[in-house]
Amino acid sequence: MTAVNFKLFGIPMQHRSARRKLVVLTYLGLVIVCGFTLWAAHSQPSVYYWVLYAAFVVASFVFGGYGRYGLVKPFANKPPRPEPPMVDLVKLHLQPEALFAADTSTWKNDERELSRRDLAHYRAYQPLTLVPMVLLLLSSWALRPPHWASAAILLQLIFAVSMFGTVLVVTLPSAIILWTEPDMETP
Numbered sequence: 530m531t532a533v534n535f536k537l538f539g540i541p542m543q544h545r546s547a548r549r550k551l552v553v554l555t556y557l558g559l560v561i562v563c564g565f566t567l568w569a570a571h572s573q574p575s576v577y578y579w580v581l582y583a584a585f586v587v588a589s590f591v592f593g594g595y596g597r598y599g600l601v602k603p604f605a606n607k608p609p610r611p612e613p614p615m616v617d618l619v620k621l622h623l624q625p626e627a628l629f630a631a632d633t634s635t636w637k638n639d640e641r642e643l644s645r646r647d648l649a650h651y652r653a654y655q656p657l658t659l660v661p662m663v664l665l666l667l668s669s670w671a672l673r674p675p676h677w678a679s680a681a682i683l684l685q686l687i688f689a690v691s692m693f694g695t696v697l698v699v700t701l702p703s704a705i706i707l708w709t710e711p712d713m714e715t716p
Contacts, residue, residue: 535713537591542600543714548707555587556704559696567689580692584699592703594646601703604646606638645706653701660694 535543542548562583569576585595593599638646664687671683 537600544712545708545710548600548710551591552704552708555591555700559583559587559700563689563692563696566692567685570688577688577692580696584696588699588703592700592707594703594706595699599703601706602638602642604638604702606643645710646702649702649705649709652705653697657694657697657701660690660697663690664694 535541537551540547540551542551559580563580566576566580588594588599589596590598591600593601594604597603667683667687667690670678671680671687674680674683
């Protein structure tokens with residue numbers, strides 16, 4: 530099963546078309562945040578945090594894969610952190626059978642899910658290897674600007690490429706999984 534949750538903000542995500550719309554709308558929002566950041570960075574250099582926060586919110590809470598929330602199961606394949614002892618006491622009092630039911634299906638990936646995760650990362654990161662190469666090229670030009678571009682323009686391009694590259698590194702594996710998974714059955 531791909532999804533931990535079948536609904537996001539009350540919208541069912543069992544159908545591939547709904548997940549694809551979510552991916553497109555999310556990336557449209559991230560492009561808008563990146564564009565605003567590029568515009569605002571001239572007067573307030575610390576606004577680049579907005580893009581990082583937006584990308585991590587999308588990866589952690591919307592797409593999933595990097596935490597216990599979102600549509601994709603966590604990639605880490607590790608059990609969730611243990612809860613504080615007081616929570617365990619409350620569970621023991623209210624639901625004693627909950628402590629003994631070791632349901633690993635919400636966090637443990639099976640072989641198919643692990644294979645899907647690895648393939649998504651491979652598909653995402655292979656084209657993203659171009660980002661450091663483009664950054665290196667732009668940086669070398671910025672050291673000795675060519676006659677057709679100023680150093681300021683090259684620095685803005687370096688900033689833009691790094692920002693979009695960072696957003697893609699954080700969000701693309703989960704987006705590929707959401708985009709490619711077939712329709713799911715209702716639980």
